[in-house]
Structures are given as structure tokens and as C-alpha cells.
Amino acid sequence: MHLEAQADDQTFRDEVQDFLAGHLTPELRQAGQRTMGICSPHEASQAWQKILYAKGWAAPSWPVEYGGTGWTAMQRHIFATESHLADAPLLAPMGLEMVGPAIMGHGSAEQQASYLPRILSAQDSWCQGYSEPGSGSDLASLQCQAIRDGDDYIINGSKIWTTHAQYANRMFCLVRTDTSGKPQQGITFLLLNMDSPGVKVEPIITMAGNHEVNQVFFDAVRVPRQNRVGAENDGWTVAKYLLEFERGGRGWGARLRGALANLHRLAEARGIATGTFARRLAALATDVTAVEFTEQRVIAELAKSGRIGPASSLLKTRAGTVLQAISECSVEAIGNYAAPYQPEASQWGSNVEAIGRDDELAVVGRYLDQRARSIAGGSNEVQRNIMAKLVLGM
Numbered sequence: 547m548h549l550e551a552q553a554d555d556q557t558f559r560d561e562v563q564d565f566l567a568g569h570l571t572p573e574l575r576q577a578g579q580r581t582m583g584i585c586s587p588h589e590a591s592q593a594w595q596k597i598l599y600a601k602g603w604a605a606p607s608w609p610v611e612y613g614g615t616g617w618t619a620m621q622r623h624i625f626a627t628e629s630h631l632a633d634a635p636l637l638a639p640m641g642l643e644m645v646g647p648a649i650m651g652h653g654s655a656e657q658q659a660s661y662l663p664r665i666l667s668a669q670d671s672w673c674q675g676y677s678e679p680g681s682g683s684d685l686a687s688l689q690c691q692a693i694r695d696g697d698d699y700i701i702n703g704s705k706i707w708t709t710h711a712q713y714a715n716r717m718f719c720l721v722r723t724d725t726s727g728k729p730q731q732g733i734t735f736l737l738l739n740m741d742s743p744g745v746k747v748e749p750i751i752t753m754a755g756n757h758e759v760n761q762v763f764f765d766a767v768r769v770p771r772q773n774r775v776g777a778e779n780d781g782w783t784v785a786k787y788l789l790e791f792e793r794g795g796r797g798w799g800a801r802l803r804g805a806l807a808n809l810h811r812l813a814e815a816r817g818i819a820t821g822t823f824a825r826r827l828a829a830l831a832t833d834v835t836a837v838e839f840t841e842q843r844v845i846a847e848l849a850k851s852g853r854i855g856p857a858s859s860l861l862k863t864r865a866g867t868v869l870q871a872i873s874e875c876s877v878e879a880i881g882n883y884a885a886p887y888q889p890e891a892s893q894w895g896s897n898v899e900a901i902g903r904d905d906e907l908a909v910v911g912r913y914l915d916q917r918a919r920s921i922a923g924g925s926n927e928v929q930r931n932i933m934a935k936l937v938l939g940m
């Protein structure tokens with residue numbers, strides 16, 4: 547594992563910076579700047595992915611045979627960091643970083659040929675149907691039922707906290723196909739079309755004022771058997787594999803680097819990047835560096851064994867905590883300008899004039915949204931249980 551930048555890496559960084567300067571329009575940069583949740587506004591995120599796809603850069607971490615870039619770990623890190631520093635829109639991770647790798651690892655050749663190109667080109671948008679009312683941390687207790695009927699499954703039940711279900715045309719989901727053995731043994735992994743008859747999406751508005759998550763209801767929804775990934779009742783294996791990518795494959799270090807640079811800008815603009823505040827900025831910079839190193843370790847493990855492994859829980863927990871600390875500090879940096887509630891002005895594309903600086907508009911929304919990082923993708927407490935068991939052997 548080499549973390550030092552090589553001479554070639556500087557050439558690569560220059561190439562990335564040139565590309566970003568040439569392709570990120572002011573509108574796309576505004577979408578990046580105003581991102582509060584897990585990804586940027588849907589239209590901006592799709593538009594940016596299509597630009598990256600045209601360049602062959604949409605999925606740097608995918609194997610080359612599926613359309614990846616063949617970059618080194620350092621090049622991927624440079625690309626992600628420069629993208630964050632340039633305020634590029636955040637791409638939706640559900641296709642590229644979650645179901646994509648799961649289909650590569652566990653899908654049939656037909657599924658790989660059918661779904662992967664559409665994920666890469668942003669033709670399809672995906673959402674994740676894992677959690678249910680009553681089944682979050684204890685995911686294996688899920689109840690959403692699928693019964694075999696000839697060549698179809700028929701699904702009845704509900705999923706909750708489904709990020710961007712309102713935009714998705716496809717969902718990957720876990721369903722209960724057997725209740726006789728251990729809960730983990732009766733789960734199946736299915737891919738379904740969101741326009742299937744019987745699917746209903748109800749919005750849930752978060753305290754940040756965003757419509758990011760939803761509850762999805764299934765009323766006798768038919769899903770063809772060929773949309774199953776892995777064997778019937780073996781969905782837990784696929785689900786866990788995918789979760790490692792969800793927790794560990796997210797370019798956390800680059801995201802934190804971008805958030806830290808943004809915090810510096812905010813503090814300098816308000817003239818408070820000195821004294822005690824400067825010490826806090828330095829402490830956060832150390833935390834960010836530590837996450838970057840942890841991430842490189844996880845990437846090295848992936849290259850060696852093909853698995854991200856349980857260290858993804860460490861990365862997700864630590865990165866989420868540092869991201870929250872940066873968002874808290876950002877609110878303090880803008881002082882009284884955190885107080886005005888201006889949801890219209892902070893929307894992407896809005897021309898309502900901001901109270902305060904334009905780049906301060908998303909600070910409070912992001913702070914509120916970041917509270918969810920302790921829960922989303924598996925709560926911190928549960929991640930610590932996983933680390934205790936699988937990393938420390940306790």
C-alpha cells in the first residue's frame with residue numbers, strides 16, 4: 547500500500563482538474579455546494595453522471611471489464627478528492643456503489659449484462675429496500691413477504707427510509723420467502739421495477755426539510771423469478787456483501803476533505819479562522835487524515851481479498867462522526883447567519899436572494915441531515931458490535 551503521491555499522480559491530478567474546470571457548469575457546482583443529504587439533487591446528480599460516463603469515468607472503482615477506469619487506489623482518491631473540492635454533484639450511490647457490486651459478485655451473467663451498463667450510464671436509478679418498520683438494526687427479522695406463484699414472486703408488505711424511492715425506476719430488496727428456520731435463512735434478494743402494479747411510494751420529510759426518504763408499500767406486486775440474485779433463501783449472503791460496499795466503498799476520505807475545505811472557506815470568509823477556532827480546524831484536519839489512511843487500508847484489503855470486510859464498519863462509524871463534527875463547526879463558523887430559515891433560497895436553481903453568503907445556505911440543512919449519519923447504513927452502536935465481534939474477536 548503506497549499512500550505517497552508519485553510524480554505521475556500530479557500529472558493525473560492536473561488532468562482531473564482540467565476536466566472538472568471544463569465540465570462543471572456553475573449550475574452543477576451550485577448543486578454540489580447545496581447538497582445536504584446523501585447525494586445531490588437528482589437531476590444534477592444524473593446530469594453529472596452522464597458527463598462522467600461519456601468520459602469513461604462514471605465508476606472508478608468498478609473492474610475494467612464492467613466499465614471501470616483501471617485507476618490505482620491513489621488515482622481514485624485523487625479523482626474523488628478533486629471532485630469534492632470543485633463542488634461536483636454527489637452521485638447517487640445505490641446503483642454504482644451498492645447494487646452494482648452485488649450484481650457483479652452474485653448476479654447471473656444475464657443480470658450483469660442487463661443491469662450493469664444501465665447503472666453505469668445513469669439510465670436506471672435504484673433504491674434500497676432493506677429496512678422495514680420494526681426491522682432496521684435487526685434486519686434479519688424483516689417481514690415483507692414474497693410467495694412463489696409459477697415463475698413469479700408475489701410481494702406484500704412495506705419498506706421504510708427508502709432513499710430516493712421517488713426517483714428510482716428500480717429497487718433491490720430483501721423479502722421473506724421462508725419462516726421455518728433461523729431468520730437469516732429465509733430471506734431472498736430480488737430486483738424489481740418501481741412501476742410494477744401495486745407499488746406505492748409515500749414521502750417522509752426529514753427535520754432538515756428534505757424529501758430524501760420514503761415509505762414504500764407493496765400490494766401483490768409480481769416479480770419474475772429471473773430477477774432473483776443468488777439462490778432462494780440465500781439473500782442474506784448477498785445483503786451482507788452489499789452492506790460492506792455501502793459502508794466501506796464510499797470515498798469517505800475525499801468527502802471529508804471536501805467538507806473540511808468548505809469549513810475553512812466559511813471560517814475565513816467570516817474572519818474567525820484564528821486562535822481557538824484554528825486549533826479546532828487543525829484537530830479536524832488530523833481526524834480527516836486518519837480516516838483517509840483507514841480508507842486506504844480498506845481499499846488495500848479489497849484489492850488483496852476481493853472483500854471490503856468488517857473494517858468497513860470502522861470506516862463508516864468514524865467517517866460519519868468526523869463529518870458530523872465538521873458540520874457542527876460549520877454552523878458555529880457562520881454564527882448568526884445560521885438562524886434565518888430560508889428553504890426557498892437554498893433549493894438548487896433558486897434565484898431567491900440569500901440572507902448571508904450564498905455558500906452558507908446549505909450549512910444548517912447539512913448539519914441537521916448529518917445527524918442521520920449515526921443511523922443510516924446501520925447505526926453506530928450496531929457497527930461497534932460488528933467490530934467487537936469480527937475485528938476484535940470479542
Ligand SMILES: Cc1cc2nc3c(=O)[nH]c(=O)nc-3n(C[C@H](O)[C@H](O)[C@H](O)COP(=O)(O)OP(=O)(O)OC[C@H]3O[C@@H](n4cnc5c(N)ncnc54)[C@H](O)[C@@H]3O)c2cc1C
Pocket residue numbers: 673674675676677678680681682683684706707708709710759918921922923924925926927928931
Ligand atoms: C437518512 C436515512 C436514510 C436511510 N436510507 C435507507 C435506504 O435507502 N434503504 C434502507 O433499507 N434503509 C435505509 N435507512 C434505514 C437504516 O438502515 C436504519 O434506520 C438503521 O439500520 C437503524 O434501524 P432503525 O431505524 O430501525 O433503528 P433501530 O434498529 O430501532 O435502533 C434504534 C436504536 O437502538 C440501537 N440498537 C438497536 N439494536 C442494538 C443492539 N443490538 N445493540 C446496541 N444498540 C442497538 C440503535 O443503535 C439505535 O440507536 C436509512 C436511514 C436513515 C436515517
